[in-house]
Amino acid sequence: MKRIFNPLIFSILFGLSLISCQNNAKKKKVESVSSEQLAKEISENLPGQTAEIVHPGKAVYTKYCLTCHQADGSGVPGMHPPLGPGSWAGKDPKELIAIMMKGLSGKIEVNGEIYKGFMPSHAQLTDQEIADVLSYMRSSFGNSFDPVDAELVKKVRSGK
Ligand code: HEC
Structure with missing residues (x-):
């Protein structure tokens, strides 16, 4: 029983994790960030660093x-x-x-x-x-x- 059961559970879990990965990938739409926003983020999160914005x-x-x-x-x-x-x-x-x-x-x-x-x-x-x-x-x-x-x-x- 154990031998049959384990692969079954494994494949269900594997299937579920694949589905959730796909969902995550869909959610992760890349948002475009303006260079001003980026400069602000960098200077807030890395104090002392000058954010040189490259066009x-x-x-x-x-x-x-x-x-x-x-x-x-x-x-x-x-x-x-x-x-x-x-x-x-x-x-x-x-x-x-x-x-x-x-x-x-x-x-x-x-x-x-x-x-x-x-x-x-x-x-x-x-x-x-x-x-x-x-x-x-x-x-x-x-x-x-x-x-x-x-x-x-x-x-x-x-x-x-
Ligand atoms: C091989 C050399 C060469 C390259 C590479 C080149 N140009 Fe030029 N460009 C010239 C020349 C020479 C002229 C003037 C043409 C004429 O005399 O009729 C010119 C003219 C211009 C002009 C109009 C005149 C002015 O100075 O305002 C613009 C704008 C321009 N180029 C932008 C660019 C941009 C942007 C690039 C890159 C994507 C580029 N060029 C790549 C040689 C080049």
Whole structure:
């Protein structure tokens, strides 16, 4: 009796625990937390630690834009235009997204300087990465423009 009974109990318990795991997994929806909230949490829970908030677009910028536009967005004179105040960073987000999709070449003027360079397309980045990197650019290098939404990137990408 004992021998039959134990595996039976075991399998019932095992089944129950699987079900409860699944329920837990469903409950654990990841909530998005703003960077301000995160900074507050860190400074409250780890007194003495300074919470350096890193913009999600910074990593994208560092990987895909920094070599040409430089870490501080100052660009390279005569080659790669700057991205700070007076640049195209404050343009209509749709235009900026279009530049990410198609790249940019031909004669342009930024801050009174003429550039005749070539910027490659960055259409390989995800909607979120493009939104993040443009938002980062628009809030860094002395800029303070509104962030760009991934939904808008999706729209422009699909030509709507
Ligand atoms: C290979 C070098 C290169 C890379 C990489 C590059 N750019 Fe550019 N970018 C340029 C050049 C060159 C121009 C000007 C093109 C022209 O002269 O027509 C430009 C123009 C721009 C402009 C419009 C002009 C201005 O300065 O305001 C923006 C905005 C911009 N780039 C943002 C970015 C962002 C964001 C990334 C990363 C996702 C990026 N670029 C990656 C070379 C680059």
